[in-house]
Amino acid sequence: MSDRKTNPPRPGARVRGSQTGRPVMALLDLLGRRWVLRILWELRGEPLNFRALQAACGGISPSVLNTRLAELRESLLVEARTDEGYTLTKTGRELLTQLTPLTVWSEKWAKALK
Amino acid sequence: MSDRKTNPPRPGARVRGSQTGRPVMALLDLLGRRWVLRILWELRGEPLNFRALQAACGGISPSVLNTRLAELRESLLVEARTDEGYTLTKTGRELLTQLTPLTVWSEKWAKALK
DNA sequence: CTCCTTGCTACGATTTATGTAGCAAGAAGA
DNA sequence: TCTTCTTGCTACATAAATCGTAGCAAGGAG
DSSP, X not given: OOOOOOOOOOTTSOBTTBOSOOHHHHHHHHHTSTTHHHHHHHTSSSOBOXXXXXXXXXXXXXXXXXXXXXXXXXXXXXXEETTTEEEEOHHHHHHHHHHTHHHHHHHHHHHHHO | OOOOOOOOOOTTSOBTTBOSOOHHHHHHXXXXXXXXXXXXXXXXXXXXXXXHHHHHTTSOOHHHHHHHHHXXXXXXXXXXXXXXXXXXXXXXXXXXXXXXXXXXXXXXHHHHHX
């Protein structure tokens, strides 16, 4: 598993559209990158290897997937376990917990849109 | 205020990386577009007019802002009130409520990253 | 050895975002 | 009325992100 360096938005640093360094701004930047939310979502269950994750994401291109994984690993949200695959870290799982209510909310939203 | 047509991801339709039509997939697609989370965030308080919102987002380019606003309005998350500006709809505010705990979480995350 | 599977990397094509300029419409002031 | 501002955008050229496909290197299985 590769360990290339990207440099994902970090608390304390300037990120897209914000110089304050506030952690939430870094988080919004990170989560707003294409595929990030989806990847976290697909890792909610058991670890998935690269190709499985790629398939779970409906055929995301391997180049982007790899970039996103590098960012998420640098951000300590995802880790790669040899012989198991990619999985959420403890921190990552906490974040996902915050996001799971979105499933239920999205059903209501869907009704509002009809 | 413009009312151009984009066509944002919708529950029931196929969206980026998913054909199932599940609402949460449409939501993840929408929220994963650049600036969307930030825009919702900046609208947490009082209504902001176009230029104010642009400034709040740290100088996002007007073209993208306008595109995002169109998507969010079609998605019934944001509305434009004449003489007041852009604001979250009831639905949009509900969504934001789900997201506000992220501020607190992000502080913990920041510590983990140090 | 040979044949798979897996985790990527390469790279050209396409889509999105950026940044600056500026216009049209309305409000405000003179 | 005649400027002069402000505001909500649109235009457009450049740059950056993403896509999609091909395929390679390493490891395991047969």
